[in-house]
Amino acid sequence: MTTPRFYCPPPLHAGTKxxxxxxxxxHASRVLRLRVNDEVRVFDGIGNELHGHICEIEGKRVVLEKLQVCTVNRESPLNIVLAxxxxxxEKMDWVIQKATELGASEIQPVQTQRSxxxxxxxxxxxxxxxxxxxTIAACEQCGRNRLPKVHAPLEFSAWIATICDAPGSKFILLPEAVTTLHEQLxxxxxxxxxxGPEGGFSAxxxxxxxxxGFISIRLGARLLRTxxxxxxxxxxxxxxxxDFV
Structure with missing residues (x-):
C-alpha cells in the first residue's frame, strides 16, 4: 500500500508530535480509516515533506510522532506554464489535475473569444x-511537494500584455502550424x-x-480536443x- 500523503500549509515542525x-x-481517520502506528507523510507545498506515524486518533484529532522533516525534490527541470x-x-478540472501530475509549475486560465x-x-x-x-489533491496523489500556482482567469489580451516581454519560450498550439516542438531549440x-478553447482561437x-513572440506549433496531423x-x-x-527520459 502506498504511504498516504496529506497537505499542510507551512511551516512543518519536526518536534515530538x-x-x-x-x-x-x-480524510485520514474517516475516509482512509488509518489506525495508530500507520505511516503517513505530510507536505507543505513548498518542497518539504514530513514523515511520521500515527500515535493518536481521538474524535477529529489525528496526531503523529516519530517525525522527520526533509526536502524532497520531485519537480521537473522545466518551468512549464500552461495557459x-x-x-x-469538468474539462477544466481534469486539465488542472493532469497538468499538476505531469509537472506544470503554473496554470493560467485564459478567457478567449470562443470560450x-x-x-x-x-x-x-x-x-x-x-x-x-x-492541485492539492493531485500533489497528494502524485508525490509532488511543491504546489503549482493556479492564477485567476484573465481575458486573453490582458494576459498577453503581462507576458509579452517575459523571458523564455512561448508556444501556441495551432492545427494549421507547420513546425513541431522537436524542431525547436x-x-x-x-x-x-x-x-485554445473547443472552437479554437479567433484570427x-x-x-x-x-x-x-509566440511560436506556432502542431502536435501531429490530427485535431485534438482542448x-x-x-x-x-x-x-x-x-x-x-x-524528466520523462
Missing part, C-alpha cells in the same frame, strides 16, 4: 479556489504553452499571440527536455 489539519485528519483557454468546468465559459468577479474567485484544491528558461487572437492538447503538449515538452 504533529497534529494533522482538520481536513487531513478527517489554458477556459472550457467546461464556452465566462468567469468574472466572485465566481472567478471561487473557481480559482476550487482549482487550488484540485531547447528552452533555457520558462516555457509558456498556450492552448485576431492568433495574430496577437504571434506578435507577442483537454487532450494540453496533456499532449506538456508530455511532449517533458519528453524532449524534461
Amino acid at each position: 504533529f497534529e494533522l489539519p482538520q481536513a487531513a485528519a478527517h 489554458q483557454a477556459l472550457c467546461s468546468s 464556452m465559459v465566462k468567469l468574472t468577479g466572485e465566481r472567478a474567485e471561487k473557481r480559482t479556489q476550487h482549482w487550488h484544491g484540485i 531547447k528552452p533555457q528558461e520558462k516555457i509558456i504553452l498556450l492552448i 485576431d487572437e492568433v495574430q496577437i499571440a504571434l506578435q507577442a 483537454e487532450t492538447a494540453a496533456m499532449a503538449g506538456i508530455a511532449t515538452l517533458q519528453t524532449l527536455w524534461g
Whole structure:
C-alpha cells in the first residue's frame, strides 16, 4: 500500500508530535480509516515533506510522532506554464489535475473569444479556489511537494500584455502550424504553452499571440480536443527536455 500523503500549509515542525489539519485528519481517520502506528507523510507545498506515524486518533484529532522533516525534490527541470483557454468546468478540472501530475509549475486560465465559459468577479474567485484544491489533491496523489500556482482567469489580451516581454519560450498550439516542438531549440528558461478553447482561437487572437513572440506549433496531423492538447503538449515538452527520459 502506498504511504498516504496529506497537505499542510507551512511551516512543518519536526518536534515530538504533529497534529494533522482538520481536513487531513478527517480524510485520514474517516475516509482512509488509518489506525495508530500507520505511516503517513505530510507536505507543505513548498518542497518539504514530513514523515511520521500515527500515535493518536481521538474524535477529529489525528496526531503523529516519530517525525522527520526533509526536502524532497520531485519537480521537473522545466518551468512549464500552461495557459489554458477556459472550457467546461469538468474539462477544466481534469486539465488542472493532469497538468499538476505531469509537472506544470503554473496554470493560467485564459478567457478567449470562443470560450464556452465566462468567469468574472466572485465566481472567478471561487473557481480559482476550487482549482487550488484540485492541485492539492493531485500533489497528494502524485508525490509532488511543491504546489503549482493556479492564477485567476484573465481575458486573453490582458494576459498577453503581462507576458509579452517575459523571458523564455512561448508556444501556441495551432492545427494549421507547420513546425513541431522537436524542431525547436531547447528552452533555457520558462516555457509558456498556450492552448485554445473547443472552437479554437479567433484570427485576431492568433495574430496577437504571434506578435507577442509566440511560436506556432502542431502536435501531429490530427485535431485534438482542448483537454487532450494540453496533456499532449506538456508530455511532449517533458519528453524532449524534461524528466520523462
